[in-house]
Amino acid sequence: MNQRFVRLAETDRQTVHFSIDGQPATALQGDTLLVAMLGATRSLRSSEFGDGRRAGFCLMGACQDCWVWTAQGERLRACSSEVKEGMALVTRDTEAAWLNQA
Numbered sequence: 001m002n003q004r005f006v007r008l009a010e011t012d013r014q015t016v017h018f019s020i021d022g023q024p025a026t027a028l029q030g031d032t033l034l035v036a037m038l039g040a041t042r043s044l045r046s047s048e049f050g051d052g053r054r055a056g057f058c059l060m061g062a063c064q065d066c067w068v069w070t071a072q073g074e075r076l077r078a079c080s081s082e083v084k085e086g087m088a089l090v091t092r093d094t095e096a097a098w099l100n101q102a
């Protein structure tokens with residue numbers, strides 16, 4: 001098992017195709033990015049403070065632990081943004097050069 005979340009209910013919604021760092025993934029219509037990404041992988045992003053991978057914490061838009069980016073550079077809070085067909089998500093802030101040196 002490579003994902004953190006396992007879906008147990010609501011499996012009859014329409015499939016949505018998206019990507020995480022270029023890797024294809026699927027979710028269900030109406031999923032938040034957090035549910036979609038953790039349904040396919042173990043984490044959401046790298047911490048900008050160097051303390052490893054992050055997977056969100058509060059799940060309600062308060063902790064700031066779930067920021068992810070689109071391939072176009074838009075920053076999204078994964079726990080309060082809905083996955084859309086064709087979304088290309090990245091797990092590192094491409095503009096934070098100091099972060100990408102690690």
Ligand code: FES
Binds near residue numbers: 062080
């Ligand atoms: S998980 Fe806390 S803001 Fe998204």
